[in-house]
Amino acid sequence: xxxxxxxxxxxxxxxxxxxxxxxxxxxxxxxxxxxxxxxxxxxxxxxxxxxxxxxxxxxxxxxxxxxxxxxxxxxxxxxxxxxxxxxxxxxxxxxxxxxxxxxxxxxxxxxxxxxxxxxxxxxxxxxxxxxxxxxxxxxxxxxxxxxxxxxxxxxxxxxxxxxxxxxxxxxxxxxxxxxxxxxxxxxxxxxxxxxxxxxxxxxxxxxxxxxxxxxxxxxxxxxxxxxxxxxxxxxxxxxxxxxxxxxxxxxxxxxxxxxxxxxxxxxxxxxxxxxxxxxxxxxxxxxxxxxxxxxxxxxxxxxxxxxxxxxxxxxxxxxxxxxxxxxxxxxxxxxxxxxxxxxxxxxxxxxx
Amino acid sequence: xxxxxxxxxxxxxxxxxxxxxxxxxxxxxxxxxxxxxxxxxxxxxxxxxxxxxxxxxxxxxxxxxxxxxxxxxxxxxxxxxxxxxxxxxxxxxxxxxxxxxxxxxxxxxxxxxxxxxxxxxxxxxxxxxxxxxxxxxxxxxxxxxxxxxxxxxxxxxxxxxxxxxxxxxxxxxxxxxxxxxxxxxxxxxxxxxxxxxxxxxxxxxxxxxxxxxxxxxxxxxxxxxxxxxxxxxxxxxxxxxxxxxxxxxxxxxxxxxxxxxxxxxxxxxxxxxxxxxxxxxxxxxxxxxxxxxxxxxxxxxxxxxxxxxxxxxxxxxxxxxxxxxxxxxxxxxxxxxxxxxxxxxxxxxxxxxxxxxxxxxxxxxxxxxxxxx
Amino acid sequence: xxxxxxxxxxxxxxxxxxxxxxxxxxxxxxxxxxxxxxxxxxxxxxxxxxxxxxxxxxxxxxxxxxxxxxxxxxxxxxxxxxxxxxxxxxxxxxxxxxxxxxxxxxxxxxxxxxxxxxxxxxxxxxxxxxxxxxxxxxxxxxxxxxxxxxx
Numbered sequence: 004x005x006x007x008x009x010x011x012x013x014x015x016x017x018x019x020x021x022x023x024x025x026x027x028x029x030x031x032x033x034x035x036x037x038x039x040x041x042x043x044x045x046x047x048x049x050x051x052x053x054x055x056x057x058x059x060x061x062x063x064x065x066x067x068x069x070x071x072x073x074x075x076x077x078x079x080x081x082x083x084x085x086x087x088x089x090x091x092x093x094x095x096x097x098x099x100x101x102x103x104x105x106x107x108x109x110x111x112x113x114x115x116x117x118x119x120x121x122x123x124x125x126x127x128x129x130x131x132x133x134x135x136x137x138x139x140x141x142x143x144x145x146x147x148x149x150x151x152x153x154x155x156x157x158x159x160x161x162x163x164x165x166x167x168x169x170x171x172x173x174x175x176x177x178x179x180x181x182x183x184x185x186x187x188x189x190x191x192x193x194x195x196x197x198x199x200x201x202x203x204x205x206x207x208x209x210x211x212x213x214x215x216x217x218x219x220x221x222x223x224x225x226x227x228x229x230x231x232x233x234x235x236x237x238x239x240x241x242x243x244x245x246x247x248x249x250x251x252x253x254x255x256x257x258x259x260x261x262x263x264x265x266x267x268x269x270x271x272x273x274x275x276x277x278x279x280x281x282x283x284x285x286x287x288x289x290x291x292x293x294x295x296x297x298x299x300x301x302x303x304x305x306x307x308x309x310x311x312x313x314x315x316x317x318x319x320x321x322x323x324x325x326x327x328x329x330x331x332x333x334x335x336x337x338x339x340x341x342x343x344x345x346x347x348x349x350x351x352x353x354x355x
Numbered sequence: 356x357x358x359x360x361x362x363x364x365x366x367x368x369x370x371x372x373x374x375x376x377x378x379x380x381x382x383x384x385x386x387x388x389x390x391x392x393x394x395x396x397x398x399x400x401x402x403x404x405x406x407x408x409x410x411x412x413x414x415x416x417x418x419x420x421x422x423x424x425x426x427x428x429x430x431x432x433x434x435x436x437x438x439x440x441x442x443x444x445x446x447x448x449x450x451x452x453x454x455x456x457x458x459x460x461x462x463x464x465x466x467x468x469x470x471x472x473x474x475x476x477x478x479x480x481x482x483x484x485x486x487x488x489x490x491x492x493x494x495x496x497x498x499x500x501x502x503x504x505x506x507x508x509x510x511x512x513x514x515x516x517x518x519x520x521x522x523x524x525x526x527x528x529x530x531x532x533x534x535x536x537x538x539x540x541x542x543x544x545x546x547x548x549x550x551x552x553x554x555x556x557x558x559x560x561x562x563x564x565x566x567x568x569x570x571x572x573x574x575x576x577x578x579x580x581x582x583x584x585x586x587x588x589x590x591x592x593x594x595x596x597x598x599x600x601x602x603x604x605x606x607x608x609x610x611x612x613x614x615x616x617x618x619x620x621x622x623x624x625x626x627x628x629x630x631x632x633x634x635x636x637x638x639x640x641x642x643x644x645x646x647x648x649x650x651x652x653x654x655x656x657x658x659x660x661x662x663x664x665x666x667x668x669x670x671x672x673x674x675x676x677x678x679x680x681x682x683x684x685x686x687x688x689x690x691x692x693x694x695x696x697x698x699x700x701x702x703x704x705x706x707x708x709x710x711x712x713x714x715x716x717x718x719x720x721x722x723x724x725x726x727x728x
Numbered sequence: 729x730x731x732x733x734x735x736x737x738x739x740x741x742x743x744x745x746x747x748x749x750x751x752x753x754x755x756x757x758x759x760x761x762x763x764x765x766x767x768x769x770x771x772x773x774x775x776x777x778x779x780x781x782x783x784x785x786x787x788x789x790x791x792x793x794x795x796x797x798x799x800x801x802x803x804x805x806x807x808x809x810x811x812x813x814x815x816x817x818x819x820x821x822x823x824x825x826x827x828x829x830x831x832x833x834x835x836x837x838x839x840x841x842x843x844x845x846x847x848x849x850x851x852x853x854x855x856x857x858x859x860x861x862x863x864x865x866x867x868x869x870x871x872x873x874x875x876x877x878x879x
Contacts (some may be wrong), residue, residue, distance in 0.1 A: 070491035167372050171394065171709065238485055239557050247380040247483045248710050319551070321558045322485025324710045325394055404857040411842070412866050447754050574780045574803070577831030590803050661755040662784065662799050662810065675786055675797065686867075688786040690799075698834050727857060 010299050011131040017042070043136055047125055055270045058310065059087040062270075065314045097259035102165055105256065109163035114257070114264035117156030120149040121271040128278050129204045131288045131298035142203040143195065146279055147188050150234065153272060154180040157243060157253045160265070164256035172252025175325055176236065176243030182332040183233035183240070189340035190226035193347040194283055207287035217284040222343045224284045226336055228312070231276035233332070235269065237313055239320035242328060273313060274306070281305035369397060372709075376405045380483045380713050383723025387700075387712065396712065399704035401697060406727035414687035419445045419519055419654045422684060427513035429689060430725035432475055435468035435504075436667040438517035443598060444663040444674040445519045448656035456644035457521035458600045463637040464507070464516060465665075466630045467534075470541065471500045472668035473627040476720045480620055481552050483717035484561050489552050496544055499537055506530060519654050521647035531638050538631050538638075545627065553624065562616035566703050566715035569614060576699045579692050580670025581622035582719055586614030592666040603640070604633050616718040623720070626668075655682050669693050669720055689728060693721035731758045731809045734777060741773070742766045748812045757799070759810035767813050768823040768849075771798070775828055778802045779809060782825075785835040787843045789868045794820050794845060815845065824850035842867040 018039055025035035060075070063086065067074025079085025101110055124146045126136035139145055154177055161173020194216045195201060198209045210216060217224040233240035244252030254265045281287060285305045288298030323331065362369060370391040376384040384405035390398040410429065414422050422445075426437040439461055446453065453461075478493025501511045506527050508516040516523055552558050568578065573586045583590060591608040593601040609625035611618040656678040664673035670692025677686040696719050704712055735758050739745050748761035762770050783799040798811040813822055824847035826832045836847045837856040844865035847853055855862065864871050 066487070070488050071495060072491065167370060171372075175394075238487075241485070242710075245485065245710070247485060248713050250379060318488045320486060321481060321552070321555060321561060322710070323557055324561055324708055326708065327560055404855075404859070407857040409866055412871075450754070575830045577782045577829065588803065595806055596808075659752045659754045661753070662757065662797075663755060664783065671783065673784060673799075675784060675799075677788055686788040688784070688788075690784040690786075694834065695831060698831060702830075 010297050011133040014043075014131075014134050040136070047136065048122070051122065051125060051271060051274070054274055055267050056087045056091070058270045058274060059090070059266070060084060061307075061310070062314055062317075063087075065311065066318045069315075069318045091263060094260055094263040099259040099261065100256070102256050104165045106163040106165070109159050110256075111261075113156045113160035113163060114261040114268075115156075116159060117153055117268040118264045118271070120152035120156075121268045121275060124149040124275045125278075127203060128275075128282060129207060129287060130302055132204060132207075134299065135204070138202060138204055141201045143191060143201050143206070143279070143283070146275065147184070147191075150272060150275060151180065151184050153268065156268075160257065161243075161253035164253075166256050168249040168251070169253050169255045171249045172243045172245075172255070175245075175249075176253060178325070179233060179236075179240065179242060179328060179332075182329060183230045183336070186226050186332065186336035186340045187230035187234055189337065189344060190223040190230060191279075191283055192340075193220055193223045193344050196344070196347050196351065203282055203287070206283055207289060210286040211289060213286070213291075215284060215286045220284070220343070220347070222339065223347075224280075226340050226343070227280060227284065228309070230332075230336060231280065232313060232316055233328070235272040235276055235313075237273065238317040239323050240328060241317075241322060242325055245322055247322075273310060277306045277309035277313065278302070280309045285309075367392075374712070380479075381716065382479065382721055383726075385697075385716075385721070385723055385726070387704075387716075389704075389709070389712065391709070394708045394710075396704050396707055396709070399701060399712070401700050403694075403697070403723070403726050406723045408728065410728040411687055411689065414684055416683060418682050419656070419684065422687065423517055423519070424513075424515045427515055428724060429691065429728060430667070430669065430672075430693065430722040431512060432722050433468050433472045433668050433672075434512065434514050435464040435516060436665065436672060438514065439465050439599075440663060440665045440667070440672050440674045442517040442519055443665065444661055444676040445654065445656065447661040447663050448659055448676060448678050449519065449650070449654065451520050451648050451650055453599075453648055454521060454645035455600075456525075456642060457646045457648070459637050459641050460522045460526070460646060461517065462599060462601065462604070463534075463634060463641075464504075464514075464522075466633045466637070467500055467503060469630040469668045470627055470634070471497055472720075473623040473630070474500070476623050476668075477548060477552070477620075477627075480714075480717040480720075481558070483713045484558060486552060486555075486558065489548070492544070492547065492551065496541060499540065503530070503534055503537060506533070518647060518650075520650040521645070523647075525646050526641075531641065534634065535638055538635055541627075541631055545624070548624070553621070559617060561710075561714055562620060562718070564613070565616045565711050566707065566718060567613065567615045568699060568703060572699065572702065573614070576695070576702070578670070578696050578699060580666065580668070580696070581626060582619055582670065582696050582699075584608065584610045585618040585622045587612045592664050592671060596664060598663070598665060604636050606630075606633050616714050619718040619720075653682055655680060660686075664690070667692060669722070669725070670696055689725075691725040691728060693719075693723075693725040694728075697721050697726055730805065730807045734774070734779075734807075734809060735760055738762075738770055738773065742770060745770070748810070753810070757808045757810050759812055761812045761814065764813050764815060764822050767811070768825065768828075770811065771825045771828055774800055774809065774811070778804065779807075780804075782829040782831055783808075785825075785832050785839070787839040787845055787867075789817075789843060791869050793817055794843060796822055796839065796845065798825070820845040822847055824848065824853075826850050841865070844868065 022035050064074045075083030075086035077083055078089045101107055127139050127142035127145050129135040157176040158173045161169040198206050236243050281302055288302045290296055290301035372389045372391050374389055375381040375386040386402040388400040389396050423438055423441045426441040427434040429437045474493045474497050478490035481489030505511050508514045568586050570586050573583050589608055589610040594608050606629045658680040660677040662675045664671055672692055673690035675688040676684055679685040744763040746761050748759040753759050779800040779802045781801045781803050783801050785798050787796045794815040794817055796813045800809045824836055836850055839845045840853055841856050841858050842865055
């Protein structure tokens with residue numbers, strides 16, 4: 004299928020233009036390639052920053068309306084759209100505190116370590132068929148590999164702050180994220196079995212015409228959503244930063260921009276899991292044929308649907324307790340994921 | 356503060372966690388010294404006194420009426436109930452007869468305040484378990500109740516509404532209708548509460564079977580109020596040791612058997628419904644009349660003493676008042692339900708998880724203003 | 729009055745116990761004035777007789793002596809009884825009833841803190857409401873506050 008509308012046309016046109024220019028100037032192709040990737044990376048960064056700012060605003064609005072409030076209404080004019088920008092500016096100007104007995108370097112590096120991998124995961128997500136940083140053969144694996152690095156940063160931050168609450172938060176998140184990684188990957192595994200490829204574009208194209216894996220693999224989809232909520236530390240699985248128990252968890256001792264990085268990465272991670280859910284289970288950039296919109300619009304619509312569901316969870320559910328969380332992960336989610344894989348395998352053997 | 360020499364069961368070092376006095380969910384400035392083995396509590400030691408204002412001493416230098424004003428500050432969530440017990444104690448010493456309408460107004464206000472307290476409990480307890488929306492829902496309804504209070508006595512938190520011998524003002528025009536609407540609204544909102552929190556699987560998972568208090572412990576530790584009734588002891592001072600005109604009202608004393616966090620939560624929700632029932636009855640029974648008995652300008656009760664108990668939303672709120680015949684009380688001692696209910700923590704916190712500490716503390720429903728006085 | 733029965737019973741058993749100025753007591757609960765050395769035994773007896781609920785424990789300074797007041801209640805029958813003990817002001821000492829009623833723990837600590845009454849037998853008698861190392865007992869009538877930086 005060839006979709007002739009969309010952002011990718013502009014992108015392909017731009018690539019061709021750069022390629023030709025460099026070719027005419029007699030420069031090697033590697034320079035053109037590098038420039039293209041840099042342009043894409045910058046565009047991606049801009050996209051992520053704007054999305055995250057929007058997400059934070061959205062979170063506040065969604066929560067407010069769920070709680071019969073209005074949320075931010077003043078900054079910027081229309082429904083306080085500039086509120087998060089103002090908040091970020093405020094964070095920029097805040098004093099950067101490093102606790103006296105903290106492990107200074109680890110404390111400093113942790114926010115970077117948490118943010119970079121969450122950015123990297125965006126590289127392999129196909130916003131449209133050709134609008135992709137790098138269509139790797141093992142794209143989906145790369146995403147999970149990078150998103151599991153976040154736990155490292157959280158432990159680093161929690162341990163380096165030299166505070167008992169942050170330590171508890173770090174330990175909790177280590178246990179939680181390592182455990183929930185397994186059902187997360189296993190739930191996607193059944194989809195990969197059906198598609199036979201780890202390439203995200205292949206997965207998207209396998210769902211052509213409403214054959215979403217969310218419908219054919221409902222159990223996997225549910226498992227994915229639950230595990231993803233836990234993976235991005237959102238209620239009901241927000242134990243690492245349970246504010247009524249351990250103050251603010253691993254980021255208790257962070258302030259200013261470093262705290263901002265933790266917050267940004269939290270929302271970036273949410274965006275990633277939602278993007279992956281939209282790509283793997285909901286047909287990615289494909290939309291109905293009768294409504295020719297750019298693929299990226301379809302993808303973002305689906306993504307924000309998932310994001311909204313995650314927010315809905317957060318403002319509805321209480322928090323699980325740490326041992327019950329482990330029980331749920333190991334005794335419910337993982338067995339179910341295995342059952343699902345087994346059933347998928349059985350299905351494939353019987354019907355093919 | 357304390358040297359941590361406790362070892363866990365494998366002989367490893369434990370962690371001493373100072374929870375509070377600055378902590379989001381210690382409900383004020385309570386400090387809990389927790390000795391942790393991982394996330395499991397080996398020993399818990401509540402430490403209070405951070406809000407000690409010396410109220411019992413202050414009372415000795417204030418007139419009786421000024422003490423009613425001060426009683427607002429004991430437990431600042433249930434000011435009307437504090438007013439009630441103070442006024443009752445002084446009247447007991449004085450031996451005055453209270454006009455009928457004043458009695459009804461007092462009960463109306465006390466029960467409205469009970470509703471407010473239980474709404475707040477609902478919000479904070481759910482908040483402690485991580486459900487943020489419930490808190491805002493609770494505050495939304497509390498706001499309506501506070502507006503009622505405001506229309507009656509001009510204040511939203513420290514009402515100073517009761518007087519020795521009656522109440523300070525009569526109801527404003529339209530109050531009865533507004534209060535009736537409030538009761539109706541509250542009934543429908545209670546359904547929302549149940550939908551959002553009570554039936555939630557995670558909520559039940561967090562509260563059922565957590566922090567069990569046995570009947571024996573309730574008696575040994577002198578626990579009172581909803582905490583007591585949640586453990587299966589059906590004793591409500593309003594019914595069993597009645598005061599004012601509670602006898603005239605028809606209400607149930609709910610009781611539950613398990614004594615865990617969920618039952619303590621359910622107790623409040625059930626009591627809330629009963630309180631609404633009482634409010635409705637008061638609104639029907641109210642008849643015009645005097646609201647203040649004839650009492651001297653300067654109140655000087657004859658020398659004597661009285662121990663007067665009432666059922667506040669938190670438990671048995673009682674006042675031991677000693678008069679020496681002067682205009683100021685000789686001794687005023689408050690039997691604060693939060694203070695005494697809090698003692699059980701030392702016992703039931705052992706062996707639970709950090710997250711349960713918050714749930715248990717929340718389910719006991721304390722106000723630090725009353726604990727420290 | 730049912731409680732009067734217990735009162736008479738105790739007066740017969742423990743010499744030196746007496747009614748505590750009934751004309752002063754306005755709440756209608758019979759009160760018993762007992763000598764300090766018998767207190768623990770009397771409370772033990774009361775507990776065995778069904779007074780299972782310690783409503784309140786507090787102390788008052790009467791300038792010539794200190795008085796500790798126990799309010800008991802039998803929840804099943806709703807019979808109430810007050811027990812009072814007069815203590816020497818210089819060296820107030822009274823057996824702790826915390827082993828019988830664990831709920832008395834903090835209330836005794838409070839009396840220790842604010843009125844300086846010593847409760848031998850209490851598991852952990854230390855400051856409760858006042859900061860560590862506070863001098864004097866604020867609820868005593870002769871307590872005078874030391875001027876601080878705000879005076």
